[in-house]
Each structure stands twice: as C-alpha cells, then as structure tokens.
Amino acid sequence: MSQFAINLLFVGASFVLYIGIAIWSRAGSTKEFYVAGGGVHPVTNGMATAADWMSAASFISMAGLISSGGYANSTFLMGWTGGFVILAMLLAPYLRKFGKFTVPDFIGDRFYSRTARVIAVVCLIVASVTYVIGQMTGAGVAFSRFLEVSSTAGIWIAAAIVFLYAVFGGMKGITYTQVAQYIVLIVAYTIPAVFIAMQLTGNPIPMFGLFSTHSESGVPLLEKLDDVVNALGFQDYTADVDNKLNMVLFTLSLMIGTAGLPHVIIRFFTVPKVADARWSAGWALVFIALLYLTAPAVASMARLNLMTTVYPEMAGQVENYDAAADNALQYEDRPGWFRTWEETGLINFEDKNDDGRIQAYNDSNEGFADTAQQRGWEGNELTVNNDILVLANPEIANLPPWVIGLIAAGGIAAALSTAAGLLLAISSAISHDLIKNTINPRITEKGEMLAARISMAGAILVATYLGLNPPGFAAQTVALAFGIAGASLFPVLMMGIFSTRMNSAGAVCGMLAGLLSTLLYIFTYLGWLFIPGTNMLANTPENWMLGISPLSFGAVGAIINFAVAFAVSRVTKAPPQEIQDLVQSVRYPKGAGVAHNH
Amino acid sequence: MADEKSNAEAYWKANVRLIIGCLIVWALVSYGGAILFRPWLSGIPIGGTDLGFWFAQQGSILTFVALIFFYGWRMNKIDKKFGLEE
Incomplete structure (x- = not known):
C-alpha cells in the first residue's frame, strides 16, 4: 500500500469515528446543546477540555518552534500549562457555582449591565475568530500535505468537516467526539516520540530520554545537540536569553489567555458539582501535560535528527x-x-x-x-x-508508514477539535447572549437553536475565508488570540469574583481599555485587522516598546485593564446590594444545583 | 445569621490564603526557576544542561499538575470543615 493510501485510511477512519459519535449523541434540547446536560464526569470532561484546548498550535506548530528556538521558546510550554493553575483557583469553581451557560452571561449579570454583556461578546468574538483562523490554516496545511491537494482545497475540506459535527452535534456531541479526538491525538503524538527516543537514547520514555545519554556519541543528548548546532554557527540550544522581560510577559500572556478563553471556561459549566470543576481543571492539565512533557523531547530530538541527516558524520x-x-x-x-x-x-x-x-x-x-x-x-x-x-518527524527518523498515517490523523484531530469548540463558543455568544438576552428575549428555544447553527455556519465561513490569507504561522496567530482574551476578559472575570466593590462602569472601561490597547499594539506591527502591508512599524525587536513583542503585549493589556477598572470603580457608585450578595454566593460551593437558564 | 456570615468570611479567607500560597509556588517555578533565576541555578547540572532549563521544559509543568490537585484536595477539606460542601 502506498503512503498516500495509508494516510487516507487513517484520516478517513478517524473521521468516521468522530462523525459517528456526533450523530449518535446528537443534542436534543438547547441546554444539552450548550452544556451536555451538566452530567459529564470530571475525568471525561478533563479529557474533552484537553482536546478542545490542544490545537494545531500545540500539536503541529509548538515543537517546531521549540526546536528552532531552543530554551527561549520554553515560554510556550510553561504558558500553555500554567494557565490551568489560575483557571482552577481563580475562575472555574466560582463560575460553575454561578451556574449559567456562557462567559457573557456571567459578565452581564455580575455587572448588571447590558453594555458590559455586549462588550464581553465582542471581546469573545475577536479572540475566538483570531484563534479559529490559526486552526483553519493549520488544518489546511495538514490536509494539503497528506491528501496531496492544494492548501486552499485543504482548508475547504476542513471547513466542511467542522461544519458537520459542530453544527449538528452541539456540546454533547462535541464532548464525546473530543474524547475520541484526544485519544487519537495523544497516541499519534506519543508513538513516534517513543520510537525516536529509543533510537537516540535507548530510553523509551521521551521525557527521560531528553535528559539522558545520546547512544551513538556517548555524551548527554542536550550537550550533543549544543555541540552540533554550535559547529554550524547557531547559538546553543540550551542558551539563556537576554530579554527576560519579554520572556516573562509572553509566558504571563499565554497563561492568563488560557484562563480567559471562553471555549475553555465553558467546559467547567458541564460538571455536576463545584468540587468537580476543580478536579476537572486538574485532569485537563494531566492530559495536556502528557503531550507537553513529550513535546520538548520531540523538539530537541527532531533538531538533532535533522542536522545529522544533513551532516551524517x-x-x-x-x-x-x-x-x-x-x-x-x-x-x-x-x-x-x-x-x-x-x-x-x-x-x-x-x-x-x-x-x-x-x-x-x-x-x-x-x-x-x-x-x-x-x-x-x-x-x-x-x-x-x-x-x-x-x-x-516520523519520516525523518525512518519510522514505518503506519506511524506517518497516524500522525496525519492526530494533527487533523487537534486542529478540528479546537475549531469546533471555538465555533460553539462563538455561536452561543451570538444566539444566546446577543439575540436571546439583548435583542429578542421572546425568541423560542427552537429559534435560538436555529440562530446558533446559522451563526456557527457564518463563523466557519468567515474564519475559512481569513484562513486563506492568515496573519502569520498557526502558533503566532493563536498566541495573539490568547493575548486578546487575557487582556480583555480575564481581569474582569477575576475582579468580578474577588472584588465585591467592582462595578459596571469599572468593568466596561477596563474591558475596553484592555481590548483596545492590545489591538492597537498588535495592529501597529502586524497591520490593521491583520491586512498585510497596513502596519505602521516593521515587526522587529528594535521597533518594539521596551523590547515587548506584540505576542507578549496581552500581559500589559491585562495590567492596563486591571488599573483602569480599579480606578474607575473607586470613583463611581458601589454595586447594588443584591449584586454584592451574588458575589458572596458564588464564593461558596453550597447549593450550586445544575446550570440553569434565565 | 451572624454566625453563618462570619463562618462564610472565615471560609473565604482560608481559600484566599491557600490560593496565595499556591500562586507563590506557581510563580517561583516558572517565572523564578525557569526564567529570572536561571543564571543563579546554572551551577546545578542536570542531564547535559542546568536546573533552570529543566524547570522551563519539564519541572514547571509537573509542579503545575501537582498544585492543582493539592488545591482541590485542600479545598475539599476546607469545604467540609466549614460545612459549605455540596
């Protein structure tokens, strides 16, 4: 069988699985469509969250960036895992206790303001669409390589598949589909890594192989890699970085972005109890860590394999x-x-x-x-x-053809699962938060479902169209989305829980200041609305303010958000007593009940 | 009523104290060990490189996982102690 046929078989079989599950578990009611009946076990939920959250950026892009950047790009590893600590302690349990469907629901009710709700919807849509653009691009690249079609055709095929199971499945369908996708992607990522770790170090566990001895030369693997890249004029793989400020801000930006991403937060509405929300975040991180502990090994071993392919001696x-x-x-x-x-x-x-x-x-x-x-x-x-x-990577290491077919299926699973989760968040923001709770409160349940599906289809079309001419690499686009979410939504969510004094004026001004300052900084270097050629300054370190890259600015935007919200809330009226009571009530697990509609 | 209120306040204080403790560890391993303090940890060798590199690529991730489960475990106990569990 040719490699092409094997790829087709693996990718095709995984699709049949996902679509089968989506049809089997089709959502029957509005509530099921959004929160899967509130009856998902923490371990299942953690696995689905992991699939939801690990995207083309984690699977396809990240190890490649670490491979070329070495230690300096460890920021992706820490940033994209550390956010779950913040999520588990500062947001998830309280939002679960609050017991609504969406992030704008919380912001709209907590800040007793329609304006705050609408601004939250805007922040959510800007961040999510930016994120989906990256996913569609990533999926398009994977499809075009493995199905041997043009990248444009690859993106449209991806769009059609996402449309099918996101639009007809809803949250319940997605939860189980994503469990299947998690299993496919982690197996696909781990198997080649185990083979390669065995070949290079004799240790079958990649995370230990990374710090053990390179069999062929007898020196430690990382030392060997440093020597090889050094002999070719590159800086050491393990070299320290000078711009520590940018490294700290970039890591922080990815962390608070993780905690502020609406499609991740929405997952914690689907567990039965408040305590389960804490465990869910832990399980999600366990499943994510399985990939994230393997990724740095993949990165360094692939770099070494690539270099020794070019220089066999x-x-x-x-x-x-x-x-x-x-x-x-x-x-x-x-x-x-x-x-x-x-x-x-x-x-x-x-x-x-x-x-x-x-x-x-x-x-x-x-x-x-x-x-x-x-x-x-x-x-x-x-x-x-x-x-x-x-x-x-598997091809470079001469692994058997079925491993290559497997990694094709895994890469596509990663991109599609995240795109589906994000599209669900976008569609619920539009149908539930914007239409039902702002424009037309009398809409029927059926009408709301229809609006959700239409907006999902619309969002897929927009993201696919923009994905044809993306603002950058998959991981760069995704990092921008994290920055936007972290700067706009995270500070307000956190203050909504931890400060009873925070009021609607503070939240509205904070979100606007965070969102606009971050977008302004990003667009200055990357072009207005990411249109190439419209940037005002070249995107080079010399032009950056204080050496802060546009990818790192989300952390600064969040600080601006906090400061503005704090200042404005202190000079305006305190929130009404019933809101202060609401804040008190989300702090205690007792009496959470199931997530309910208005 | 007053008792219930002060109980709730004490619960919240215990929670916030625990969060602060966990976040200090969280910041120490990632921003500290992996980034800012790396030059000072460079004397501690580990598998062909130094401790800071290990924190950046493995140590902080492992600590994050442990922290979340520690927090969940402690909070369950605190929930029970204050009688606020579901």
Whole structure:
C-alpha cells in the first residue's frame, strides 16, 4: 500500500469515528446543546477540555518552534500549562457555582449591565475568530500535505468537516467526539516520540530520554545537540536569553489567555458539582501535560535528527566537527521525505556554492562568517518551515508508514477539535447572549437553536475565508488570540469574583481599555485587522516598546485593564446590594444545583 | 445569621490564603526557576544542561499538575470543615 493510501485510511477512519459519535449523541434540547446536560464526569470532561484546548498550535506548530528556538521558546510550554493553575483557583469553581451557560452571561449579570454583556461578546468574538483562523490554516496545511491537494482545497475540506459535527452535534456531541479526538491525538503524538527516543537514547520514555545519554556519541543528548548546532554557527540550544522581560510577559500572556478563553471556561459549566470543576481543571492539565512533557523531547530530538541527516558524520562525532561539516549530504542522495516535502514548498534547497552538497548553517552569525568561508560555504542552502517538523518527524527518523498515517490523523484531530469548540463558543455568544438576552428575549428555544447553527455556519465561513490569507504561522496567530482574551476578559472575570466593590462602569472601561490597547499594539506591527502591508512599524525587536513583542503585549493589556477598572470603580457608585450578595454566593460551593437558564 | 456570615468570611479567607500560597509556588517555578533565576541555578547540572532549563521544559509543568490537585484536595477539606460542601 502506498503512503498516500495509508494516510487516507487513517484520516478517513478517524473521521468516521468522530462523525459517528456526533450523530449518535446528537443534542436534543438547547441546554444539552450548550452544556451536555451538566452530567459529564470530571475525568471525561478533563479529557474533552484537553482536546478542545490542544490545537494545531500545540500539536503541529509548538515543537517546531521549540526546536528552532531552543530554551527561549520554553515560554510556550510553561504558558500553555500554567494557565490551568489560575483557571482552577481563580475562575472555574466560582463560575460553575454561578451556574449559567456562557462567559457573557456571567459578565452581564455580575455587572448588571447590558453594555458590559455586549462588550464581553465582542471581546469573545475577536479572540475566538483570531484563534479559529490559526486552526483553519493549520488544518489546511495538514490536509494539503497528506491528501496531496492544494492548501486552499485543504482548508475547504476542513471547513466542511467542522461544519458537520459542530453544527449538528452541539456540546454533547462535541464532548464525546473530543474524547475520541484526544485519544487519537495523544497516541499519534506519543508513538513516534517513543520510537525516536529509543533510537537516540535507548530510553523509551521521551521525557527521560531528553535528559539522558545520546547512544551513538556517548555524551548527554542536550550537550550533543549544543555541540552540533554550535559547529554550524547557531547559538546553543540550551542558551539563556537576554530579554527576560519579554520572556516573562509572553509566558504571563499565554497563561492568563488560557484562563480567559471562553471555549475553555465553558467546559467547567458541564460538571455536576463545584468540587468537580476543580478536579476537572486538574485532569485537563494531566492530559495536556502528557503531550507537553513529550513535546520538548520531540523538539530537541527532531533538531538533532535533522542536522545529522544533513551532516551524517556528526552523529557519532565527539570533537572533530570540522571534518564532519565538510562531508555534508549530497543533494542527489537526499531521502524520500525530503523530496515529498520539497514539493509542498515547505523545504527549500538552493545550491549556492555549486558543490552538490546541502550546507545548512546560520549565515546571519557574523562571528561564524570566517569559519564558513574556510569551509567554502556561500550561504545557508536549506530552509525548513517550522510548522512541518512534527508532521515530518516520523519520516525523518525512518519510522514505518503506519506511524506517518497516524500522525496525519492526530494533527487533523487537534486542529478540528479546537475549531469546533471555538465555533460553539462563538455561536452561543451570538444566539444566546446577543439575540436571546439583548435583542429578542421572546425568541423560542427552537429559534435560538436555529440562530446558533446559522451563526456557527457564518463563523466557519468567515474564519475559512481569513484562513486563506492568515496573519502569520498557526502558533503566532493563536498566541495573539490568547493575548486578546487575557487582556480583555480575564481581569474582569477575576475582579468580578474577588472584588465585591467592582462595578459596571469599572468593568466596561477596563474591558475596553484592555481590548483596545492590545489591538492597537498588535495592529501597529502586524497591520490593521491583520491586512498585510497596513502596519505602521516593521515587526522587529528594535521597533518594539521596551523590547515587548506584540505576542507578549496581552500581559500589559491585562495590567492596563486591571488599573483602569480599579480606578474607575473607586470613583463611581458601589454595586447594588443584591449584586454584592451574588458575589458572596458564588464564593461558596453550597447549593450550586445544575446550570440553569434565565 | 451572624454566625453563618462570619463562618462564610472565615471560609473565604482560608481559600484566599491557600490560593496565595499556591500562586507563590506557581510563580517561583516558572517565572523564578525557569526564567529570572536561571543564571543563579546554572551551577546545578542536570542531564547535559542546568536546573533552570529543566524547570522551563519539564519541572514547571509537573509542579503545575501537582498544585492543582493539592488545591482541590485542600479545598475539599476546607469545604467540609466549614460545612459549605455540596
């Protein structure tokens, strides 16, 4: 059987599974559509949350970024897990006690203000749509590679699949579909990593392999990797970073973004009890950690494998890297995976010094220029797109074809599960928060369901259209969405629970200040509404304020949000007594009951 | 009524104290051990690199998981102690 047929088989079989589950567990009522009857076990819910939350950015993109950035990109690992600590302690149990369906429900009721509710809906939609754009792009790349179609066709196929099970399934369908997707994606991520860890270190557990000895050379794996990349003019894989401020802010931005993302928060409305909301967050993180502890091993091992593919003699070398560097791989002898990825345009080779060999090195390092010249190199000849690394990893390590088919199914599961959860959050924000609670309170249950499905279809179309010309790599787009959610929604949610004094004027001003300042900073460097060429400053570190990247600005936006909300609430009237009583009541688990409608 | 109110207040204080404790650990491993204090921890070798690198790529994630379960376990006890469990 050809690799193409195997990919098709794995991806096709996983789809049949998801769609089958979606049809089998179709939502019958509005309540089931949103919160799956409030009867989901914490472990099941944790698994579904993990699938919901781990997207193309975690599965396809992240290890590639760590692989190229080394220690500096550990921010993704800490940022995308640490947020669950905040979520479990500062938000989830109280929002569960509050017992409504959506984030704008909470903000609208807690701040007794229609304006606050509408602004929360806007924040939610801006963050979620930005996020879905990244997912559609990621899914499109995976589909186009494995089904061997154009990336445009890949995105439209992804859109059709998401439409089917999100629109007809609702939350209940999605909960069980996502449990299946979690299992597919974690198996797909782990199996190749185990094989590769065995090959390189003899240790079958990737997270331990990362810190053990590289079998072929006998030195510790990370030391080996440092030596290899160093011999090619790159900075050490484990090197420390100078701009600690940006690193701290970026990590913080991803953490509070996790806690402020509406499609993650909505998951905690689906557990029976307040205590279960705390456990659910813990279980979600356990299931996420299984992938996140494997990812750094995948990243470093893939980098080493890639480099030793290009310079085969470097693998067993302990000191004479110069000789090994001279015997780079002949372009004629390149392996099969190299050829297939070349066709997608995501790997490029240009023989600058006409010696027929592939020289991959860091040609922007001035201190290395002399060495390169001595070796007869005239510029880096190999460019590998970060986003292909996880997908190409099993091929680079010569693993059997079924492992490659498996990772195709896993990558697509990751992108689709998150897109579906986000679309549900967007559609409930529009049908429930905007239409039912603001524009037309008399809408029937049937009418509300219809509105939810129409807005879901609309959101898919918009995201797919924007996904054809995305603002950046999948992970970059997703990090922006986290920044927006963290700057706009998180501070207000937290103050709504921890401060009885916080009032509607404070919340409204805070959300607006956080959202607008963050969007302004992002658009300054990345273009208005992400339209290329409309940015006012080039997106380079020299242009950033205090060295803060647009990806890190969410944390600053959140601080602005907190400060503005605090100041405004102190000079305006305290909230009415019944609201202060409401805040008191969400703090205690007793008498939570099931999530209820208005 | 007054008793109920002061009981509730004491419960909330215990919760906030626990949260602050957990968040201090949370910040120490990630922003501390993995980022800001890494230069000072560079003398402690671990598997071909230093302790700060381990915190950044594994240690903080493991600590986060432990923290959430610790918090859930402690809160269940506090819920019972104050008679506020469901």
